[in-house]
Amino acid sequence: MPAPNAAPSTAGRPAADPGGAAVTLERVTKQYGRVTALDNVSWSFRRGSFTAIMGASGSGKSTFLHCASGLDRPTSGRVRLGDTDLGRMKEAQLTRLRRDRVGFVFQGYNLVPSMDVERNITLPLFLGGRTADPRWLTEVVHRVGMAERLAHKPAQLSGGQQQRVAVARALVTRPEIVFADEPTAALDPRTAGHVLRLLREAVDATGQTVVLVTHDPTAAAWADSALFLSEGRIVDELAAPTAATVLTRWETL
Numbered sequence: 680m681p682a683p684n685a686a687p688s689t690a691g692r693p694a695a696d697p698g699g700a701a702v703t704l705e706r707v708t709k710q711y712g713r714v715t716a717l718d719n720v721s722w723s724f725r726r727g728s729f730t731a732i733m734g735a736s737g738s739g740k741s742t743f744l745h746c747a748s749g750l751d752r753p754t755s756g757r758v759r760l761g762d763t764d765l766g767r768m769k770e771a772q773l774t775r776l777r778r779d780r781v782g783f784v785f786q787g788y789n790l791v792p793s794m795d796v797e798r799n800i801t802l803p804l805f806l807g808g809r810t811a812d813p814r815w816l817t818e819v820v821h822r823v824g825m826a827e828r829l830a831h832k833p834a835q836l837s838g839g840q841q842q843r844v845a846v847a848r849a850l851v852t853r854p855e856i857v858f859a860d861e862p863t864a865a866l867d868p869r870t871a872g873h874v875l876r877l878l879r880e881a882v883d884a885t886g887q888t889v890v891l892v893t894h895d896p897t898a899a900a901w902a903d904s905a906l907f908l909s910e911g912r913i914v915d916e917l918a919a920p921t922a923a924t925v926l927t928r929w930e931t932l
C-alpha cells in the first residue's frame with residue numbers, strides 16, 4: 680500500500696512490482712489532436728485493490744480508464760494486463776482480451792433489452808464460446824440479489840437493479856480487473872451504496888481488482904485509495920479515503 684498523501688508527481692508511482700500488478704501503465708500519453716488528455720502517466724494497480732480515480736471534468740479520467748482497459752490505445756507508452764503487453768495485440772486479440780479478462784460497468788448499464796437477466800449476465804461467456812460455471816454463476820447472481828429476477832427483461836427492472844445486473848455481468852468471467860466508469864451517477868444514494876458494496880465485496884471476497892472513476896467523494900470512500908488527476912497527470916493519492924478527506928483534497932486541487 681503506498682503512503683497516504685503521497686507527494687504529487689507528474690508521472691505517478693513508478694511501475695514497480697509488475698508481478699503483483701493487475702494493470703500497469705508506463706509513461707502513457709494520449710493526445711487528441713493538440714489536446715494532451717493523458718500526460719506521461721505511470722501507475723500500477725495492485726491485484727486485489729480497489730482504487731477510485733477522481734478529478735475535475737476534463738482532467739482525463741475516462742481517457743485513463745479507456746487506455747488502462749484496452750478500450751483505446753495510448754499515443755505513446757505501454758499498458759500491461761498482468762504480463763500481457765496490450766500494445767502488441769491486434770484489434771481482434773484486444774477484443775477477446777477485454778471480453779475474457781476485463782470487466783466493465785458503465786453509467787448507462789448497457790444491458791441488451793431483448794435478453795432476460797440471466798442471458799445478460801452470461802453474455803460475455805456466450806460471446807467467448809464458454810459456458811457458465813454453475814456454482815460461480817449462482818454465487819454472483821445471489822451476491823447482486825437477482826436470483827428471483829433471472830427471467831425479467833431490463834425494462835422490468837429499476838435503474839439500481841439494472842446496474843446490479845451489469846455488475847454481475849462484469850464479474851461472471853472472473854476478470855482480472857473490473858473498470859467502472861461513474862456506475863452510480865444515475866442512482867439515488869442508497870441504491871448507489873448497494874452497487875458500491877458489490878464492487879467492494881468483489882475485492883474483499885474474491886480478491887478481484889477494481890478501478891472506479893467517480894466524481895462522488897462518498898463513492899470514493901468505498902475504495903482503498905483515491906487517485907487525483909489534473910490536466911492528464913496523477914497529482915496525488917489518498918490512502919483509506921473518507922468522503923471528508925476526499926472533499927478536502929479536492930478543494931485544493
Ligand SMILES: Nc1ncnc2c1ncn2[C@@H]1O[C@H](COP(=O)(O)OP(=O)(O)OP(=O)(O)O)[C@@H](O)[C@H]1O
Pocket residue numbers: 711714715716734735736737738739740741742743
Ligand atoms: N475523442 C476525443 N476527441 C477529442 N478530445 C477528447 C476526446 N476524448 C477526450 N478528449 C479530451 O481529452 C480531455 C480529457 O477528457 P476525459 O473525457 O478523459 O476527461 P474526464 O476527466 O473523464 O471528464 P468528465 O469528468 O467530464 O467525464 C478533455 O480535454 C477532452 O475534451
